[in-house]
Amino acid sequence: MSALLAFSDEARRALSDARPLVALESTIITHGMPYPQNVETARRVEAQVRAAGAVPATIAVMASRIRIGLSDDELETLGRAREVMKLSRADLAACLASGRTGATTVAATMIAAALAGIDVFATGGIGGVHRGAESSFDISADLHELAQTRVTVVSAGAKAILDLPKTLEVLETLGVPVIAVGQQEFPAFWSRSSGLVAPLRLDSAGEIAAAHLLRARLRLPGGQLIANPIPHEAEIPRDEIVPAIEAALADAARQGVVAKAVTPFLLQRLFERTQGRSLAANIALVLDNARLAAGIAGEIVRQRQIEP
DSSP states (O other): OTTTEEEOHHHHHHHHTTOOEEEEOSHHHHTSSOTTHHHHHHHHHHHHHHHTTOEEEEEEEETTEEEESOOHHHHHHHHHOSSOEEEOTTTHHHHHHHTOOEEEOHHHHHHHHHHHTOOEEEOSOBOOBOTTHHHHOOBOHHHHHHHHSOOEEEESSBOTTSOHHHHHHHHHHTTOOEEEESSSBOOBTTBSOOSOBOSEEEOSHHHHHHHHHHHHHTTOOSOEEEEOOOOGGGOOOHHHHHHHHHHHHHHHHHHTOOGGGHHHHHHHHHHHHTTTHHHHHHHHHHHHHHHHHHHHHHHHHHHHHHOO
16 A cells, blocks of 8 residues: 555655644646646635644545645646546546546545545535436435445535435434534525535534544444534625526536536536636635644544543
8 A cells, every 4th residue: 555655745754653644635736726826825815724733634546556645746737737637436546547536525635635644635616416316317426425435524515516305314324423513404505505404513613523532433334414504704605606506507508517516516506607706715614624624633632541
């Protein structure tokens, strides 16, 4: 395994010293934002993790190795790269074998984090059940990854472009704990409210860390989905974002956009229809999730040291 994983110096020292680490995905860099905003945002997210007392480890595939933590130069290279593969469980090995550059989705980042011994991963929103999945069967691999890979994933819920009720149903079927932070309602990415009750609620990083450790002691497979609502000041209320989402979905249907191309297409359409507010909200929620993830990672390290 050591031949497949390439740790940054910072990440290697953190693991050696039993310091808290937070995994970060790389598709937000290659498929979520334009250059140079993508690299600037990645650096801000890493800085937020450090400010909250943990070490960031942005994950990507470069030169036939899984990079656990990227240098500043590697972030810049990835941010400028073209024809980067968008990696999930199905194509991670093929990307490594072919020597191509790949950016990790939620599923692939979870796999890499688990291999590297990292307990916590901060992202924006997970994938889920797409609207119309009853005929398209378009369901993200993120959901099954959450059911089998023991990593706590801090998100702002599932992306609101998805079918949220069906996404929650699938997560329940798969036995994935869905934990809202500080409220009873499941958040909807750009909005704090989805109209759906979250299955579970915990209000502190300490409680979330304790649940993570107890799942391991109970020998339960899979991770936890932490649904951290977007900060109030950055929120786009449901009554504003829902019409924009519906219009973007109609655009995608008219143009025949399918499979992995759907999410980037919809995010771009929403950026246009909200005059950039959706991207600003996205950045704000990722930064907040990074802060919370660092707190959880720190609590896991602390509680592990005093476990009986």
